[in-house]
Amino acid sequence: MKTILILGGGVGGVVTANELRKKIGKEHKIIVIDKEQKHVFAPSLLWLMVGLRKPEKISRELNRLQRKGIEFVNGEIEKVNPYEKSVVVNGKTYIGDYMVISLGTELVKPPELEAVGYSFYSLEGAQLFWEALQDFKGGKVAVLVSSMPFKCPAAPYEAALLLSYYFEKKKLRDKVEVELYSPEPGPMGVAGKELSAAVRALVESKGIKYFPEHQYSTINGNSLAFSNGTKADFGLLAYVPKHQCPKVISDTDLVGESAWVQLKNRETMETDFQDVFAIGDITSIPLAVGKPLPKAGVFAHYQAEVVANNIGVAVNGKGDLKTFTGNGECFIEIGQGKAGLARGNFYAEPMPKIKMYQPGFHWHAGKVLFEKDFLRRWF
Numbered sequence: 001m002k003t004i005l006i007l008g009g010g011v012g013g014v015v016t017a018n019e020l021r022k023k024i025g026k027e028h029k030i031i032v033i034d035k036e037q038k039h040v041f042a043p044s045l046l047w048l049m050v051g052l053r054k055p056e057k058i059s060r061e062l063n064r065l066q067r068k069g070i071e072f073v074n075g076e077i078e079k080v081n082p083y084e085k086s087v088v089v090n091g092k093t094y095i096g097d098y099m100v101i102s103l104g105t106e107l108v109k110p111p112e113l114e115a116v117g118y119s120f121y122s123l124e125g126a127q128l129f130w131e132a133l134q135d136f137k138g139g140k141v142a143v144l145v146s147s148m149p150f151k152c153p154a155a156p157y158e159a160a161l162l163l164s165y166y167f168e169k170k171k172l173r174d175k176v177e178v179e180l181y182s183p184e185p186g187p188m189g190v191a192g193k194e195l196s197a198a199v200r201a202l203v204e205s206k207g208i209k210y211f212p213e214h215q216y217s218t219i220n221g222n223s224l225a226f227s228n229g230t231k232a233d234f235g236l237l238a239y240v241p242k243h244q245c246p247k248v249i250s251d252t253d254l255v256g257e258s259a260w261v262q263l264k265n266r267e268t269m270e271t272d273f274q275d276v277f278a279i280g281d282i283t284s285i286p287l288a289v290g291k292p293l294p295k296a297g298v299f300a301h302y303q304a305e306v307v308a309n310n311i312g313v314a315v316n317g318k319g320d321l322k323t324f325t326g327n328g329e330c331f332i333e334i335g336q337g338k339a340g341l342a343r344g345n346f347y348a349e350p351m352p353k354i355k356m357y358q359p360g361f362h363w364h365a366g367k368v369l370f371e372k373d374f375l376r377r378w379f
């Protein structure tokens with residue numbers, strides 16, 4: 001009898017648990033541990049913040065995993081020991097034969113930003129932003145990327161585009177300036193200059209003012225200050241919080257120079273520790289282009305399928321091993337019921353090979369279908 005510990009019930013954890021349950025017999029235990037009771041489908045936070053979703057429609061109780069024969073432990077993981085493949089939760093120690101780490105990123109909300117703005121990267125923040133948005137009838141709305149790195153490189157751009165469309169529908173667009181501030185030199189830079197320019201053109205074609213290379217430094221009342229000396233006033237602020245490796249992992253030998261989990265093999269997601277795997281946002285995978293693989297659910301998902309398969313092969317003693325090839329795709333919501341799609345191979349050398357597909361109604365429909373399918377299939 002084997003025990004597989006899955007740390008985190010986010011994208012990577014939930015997909016790993018479900019896929020593994022299909023592959024190994026019920027005599028083997030699969031345990032998912034998460035401090036939250038609910039899984040939130042993060043891509044839909046962008047719809048939530050403009051009133052196109054309700055919180056209950058985009059979240060699912062993690063307890064539902066139990067119906068599939070997956071044990072769920074609700075509690076904060078206080079300690080991780082990769083040498084022994086053990087964790088401490090609610091004062092109790094769990095030891096596994098295999099351990100899959102999918103604890104994502106820890107989001108840090110600078111108190112001075114949180115005092116006047118809304119972090120739309122969480123369910124509560126996106127919902128509070130939506131409540132404030134309904135009272136906003138004119139002035140400047142700023143979308144701010146407060147620091148690098150951040151997950152889902154497209155999300156701030158989608159947020160600005162959806163906001164622009166929201167004001168259009170409300171017939172307020174001529175009374176509102178939508179502005180986007182980011183430390184990046186351009187949108188989604190890892191995907192190459194052409195794609196970055198295409199996303200920038202899309203954003204600017206909607207009258208959104210884009211300010212790249214603007215690293216947030218301080219805030220005074222409703223005025224943001226940047227390290228390049230510029231300032232920006234706003235009436236309403238939606239911001240991307242600071243991302244860091246969860247402390248419970250940064251305290252261990254799993255973390256490399258990047259301050260995120262270092263992998264021994266980027267195709268199998270093995271760490272330097274025997275039978276300990278790490279997937280998703282908590283890893284940092286250097287690419288030949290000099291930037292890391294973006295933090296995105298699509299990668300956590302594909303990596304989870306590979307790790308589940310390979311643990312299944314090891315437990316069953318038969319089957320074919322799989323590898324994560326670096327392929328991925330991302331819908332880019334642009335409003336008007338349309339979305340674009342960026343798809344390609346991020347492990348391609350010397351540059352990722354990514355293609356941008358023209359925005360249309362079909363890609364938006366694809367994203368809606370994906371949302372429904374994700375929440376139905378895994379819970």
Ligand SMILES: Cc1cc2nc3c(=O)[nH]c(=O)nc-3n(C[C@H](O)[C@H](O)[C@H](O)COP(=O)(O)OP(=O)(O)OC[C@H]3O[C@@H](n4cnc5c(N)ncnc54)[C@H](O)[C@@H]3O)c2cc1C
Pocket residue numbers: 007008009010011012013033034035036042043044045046075076077078102103104105120121122151152155246248279280281282295296297298299300329330331
């Ligand atoms: C607004 C927004 C839009 C997005 N849109 C897209 C998109 O369109 N496409 C895409 O590919 N990606 C998108 N993403 C990114 C995607 O959500 C993440 O990349 C993905 O969730 C990463 O999966 P993960 O399993 O690594 O981490 P997560 O899904 O973040 O899961 C980590 C889990 O670990 C738990 N945890 C952390 N620390 C502890 C602890 N100490 N004890 C117990 N539990 C703990 C957390 O509660 C969490 O449930 C978006 C993200 C946001 C915020």
